[in-house]
Amino acid sequence: MNENKQNLLKTLPQIDKLVKETSLRYQEISVLEIKQACQQALSSIRQEILSDQLTSVTVSDIFEKINTCLTTEPDYHLTSVINATGTILHTNLGRSLLSKKVRNHLNDVAYHYCNLEYDVNEGKRGSRYQHLTEIVKDLTGAEDVLVVNNNAAAIMLALRAIANDKEIIVSRGELVEIGGSFRIPEVIKLSGGTLVEVGTTNKTHLTDYKQAITENTGALLKVHTSNYRLIGFTEQPSLEEMASLAKQKQLPLVNDLGSGLFFDLQKFGLPYEPTIQEALSKGCDIVTFSGDKLLGGPQAGIIVGKREWIEKMRQDQLLRALRVDKLTLAALEATFMLYQNKEQAFANIPTLKMISKDLTICHEEASQLKKAIDDKTIGFRAQIVPSKSNIGGGSFPEEEMNSVAISLSSDNYSLIELEEKLRKGSIPIISRIYQNQLLLDCRTIDPSEHQLILNELITLQGANE
Structure with missing residues (x-):
């Protein structure tokens, strides 16, 4: 110096x-x-x-x-990004996007006092959970509803209230790791129950459950393996069979359904997955699921089922540590209201909208983005290529959806350099490199983000002039 x-x-x-x-x-x-x-x-x-x-x-x-x-506006650490990966429920990018129709309700509740725990009709203290009870009961057919901060908390609270100090019977093929090293055996342990494994990894019979039931059994637990697949030489009893056995033995059947699916998605090329309504109608006493997966709402653990069991959960002291705030409740209520009309849900809930987006629409949007890049930038080449999207978030493992992407290259940057430049831009663009191509998948890019992508490319272009 x-x-x-x-x-x-x-x-x-x-x-x-x-x-x-x-x-x-x-x-x-x-x-x-x-x-x-x-x-x-x-x-x-x-x-x-x-x-x-x-x-x-x-x-x-x-x-x-x-x-x-x-x-200058603060440089917040938590910031929005453009998801160009093609993974709809990208856990690292915040999973589901809230519907824009949720925004007005959130703004109203966030910036004003609200009746969170106040019964306006009675003029006295109420329950924060009352705001979701009727609408979720109508949508699912459940007797009662409770909401906590995530699905791991939901299953832990359910088992703690129902089977604390008792045995909980689970198939060995369902002892899943939820994510972040959170595993079903550990969740059961934290709930105060004792895990009883039955069957084998690939085959569990109804008789395995029946033979494991003792006077100290507290519940039968069904864990839907939504984040992995067992194929080949496999077998497991149906929900109806498990529900019949549970009823016969006067035990509750708890179903950790995870993904929170309300509508059959087979028409969009995805395999059959049980819905919340089906699980309840087939005899499950308690069903738990996530709010920020296929439901398309905020992070939450939603518990639906028999009133007698949910009332036990309400009385558990742990509930206060797991309770959700007014913003989560507001976002959930507004999301559930969209589910009252199936067409409205698919049109306005981003998760469902991206899943149901027709390949023709993907191609049209890719064409619009390519034209903008060709017309307004120098040194970048955009090609429309076929791509594969996936659901993500531990839902529909191994299943891919046909999609359309922009393959982007540059005269001034290698693919690795271009990926890094896009990722570190003023608005991070998260792309993926696959088979020596940098891809911007149009299934997860909203057309309103095209101009933002273009602005970043123009900025990169200017840095090389």
Whole structure:
């Protein structure tokens, strides 16, 4: 480093002195915000000096930089991205998107006082869970409803309330790992129950359950293997058979259904999956599922089923630690209201809309994006190519949906470099590299995001001119 740079850096004021002087100028702003702005401003000035962008610095320059830092929108760590991967329920990218029709209800509840635990009709304290009870009962046919913060919490609370200090019978083929190393055996242990494994990995018979039942049995647990597939030489009893056995032995049948499917999706090329309504109609006493998977709502664990068992859960002290806030309840209620009309649900819930998006629509949207890239950028090549999308989020494992993607390449960047540049842009674009192509899958890209993608490419183009 040359002597001029060293001398210039030495002239920069100490952070404490700068914070004190800045606080006098911006008395309406907190000291913490001012300190962060001063640190950011000094860091920026140092970098400009070291890169020869600045050869002199005045007090006015420093305060101008601080003012810019204070008036610029905060650089939030949690930020929106463009999902161009083709994975609809991308766990790393926040899983399901909320419907835009949910927004108004969320805004109303978030920025005003609300009747969260107040019964307006009776003029006294109410329950936060009452807001979902009737609509979910109507949609599922369940006797009662309870909501906690995720499905792992839902199954743990259900088993704790129903079978604490008792045996819980599960097929060995259903001892799944939910994700993030959370496993069914550990969840059962935390619930206070004792795991009793029956059958084998690939075959479990009704007699296996029957022979395992003792006077200390608390429940039969069915775990839908929505995040993996067993194929080949396999067998398992039907829900009806398990429900009949549970009823005969006066035991509850608990079904961890996971994905939260309300509508049959076979018409979109996906295999059969049981719906919430089917599981209840076939005799399950309790069914749990996620809010942010196929349902297309916020993260939540939803418990539906027999009133007597859900009432036990309501009385459990653990419920307070697992309860959801007003924003989750508002988002769930608005999402469930869309389910009252099937066409409305598929048109307005992004998860269902992306699953049901016709291949022709995917191709039309890809054509629009390609034309924009061809017309308005230089040095980028866009080709329309066939692609494969998947559901993700532990739903429909191994199943792929035909899709259409833009294969993007550049005169100035390798595929690896281009992927990184897009990912680190002002609005991160998360793409995927497959078979030596960088793909932007149009099943998960909303047309409203085309201009944002174009802006990022134009920015990259400008960096090379």
